[in-house]
Amino acid sequence: MHADPAREALLDAALPHVAFDGWSHATFRAAIRDSRMEEARARALCPRGALDLAVAFHERGDRRMLEALRAMPLAEMKVREKVTRAVRARIEAIEDVEAVRRGTTFFALPNNAPIGTRLIWGTADAIWDALGDTSRDGNWYTKRATLAGVYGSTVLYWLGDGSMDHEDTWAFLDRRIEDVMRIEKAKAQIDANPVLRTVFAGPRWVMSRVRPPMRVPRVDLPGHVAGANDAALGEDPSRGS
Structure with a gap:
């Protein structure tokens, strides 16, 4: 996840204005004016x-999260603790709440929603990769x-959390992780039950044939976001956003 120094400088110049102008x-x-960069x-x-x-702001948060995860003794943790710590690390990596x-709001706009969705998916993908996920189905x-x-959902809760040290947010996160663990327990119970295993044999076979997308080397071209259809999202490069 490469960071372009010039784009990072432009982002730093933009952040003080985001709270007022979005x-x-x-x-x-x-940002162009304050960074003294040629337009x-x-x-x-x-x-x-x-x-x-x-997009660069979100990706910066992902990079900082990965740095934090590399400093953690993940090998000593259970899966639930790893995931919890990773999500918390991602939120704690946020440097500007107003941004x-x-x-x-910005990524809720129809033209921007597909990119916002991909960014959140990318965060989840980065977390699972960092935690050593080996699933291939x-x-x-x-x-x-x-x-x-x-x-x-945790980020949205965090944005409205006024509790000390965001204690309510971390409790909310624990509840969401518990919901996920219930799903995993249910899947394990199906695997362990001969009758249920037979009933779900068809769907299980279909899921076993599904494969993740091929990993394509990232091309860090200016303005690039993973996905072939970004140019069709209605943005006019001459006008910015």
Whole structure:
């Protein structure tokens, strides 16, 4: 997950303006001015303007989370504790609450929602990869989809949490992880029960044939977000966001 120094500098210049103007064209223009970057270079780095800066902000959080996870003794933890610590590390990596608050609205816009969804999926994927997930069937998808839901709901709760040291958020996270563990326990019970195993033989066979997507080396081109259809999302590069 490569960070372009120039784009990071542009992002740093944008963040003080996000609380007032959101992830907008005005913020992008202010970032160009405050960073003293040539406009042509800024638009080469971020063809979709503030949208690319919002993506860079999210990806910065993912990188900081991974750094925190590398410093943890994950091998000594159970799966539940690993996942809990990872989600908490991702939230604690957030450097600007207002930027996230504005981002939830920004990525709820119809044109931006597919990218926001991919970003949250990417966070869940990064967590499972960091935790050493080896699933190569349908579980690859269910693990990431479930964790993406846990992460997304916990962030929304965290944004409105006024408790000391976000204690209520971490309690909420524990409850969501418990819900996930119930699903895993149910799957284990099906596997252990001959009757249920027979009843679910068809769906289990189908899921066993599902394979995760091939890992394609990331191309860190300016303004690039994983996905082939980004250009069709309605953003006008000449206007920013």
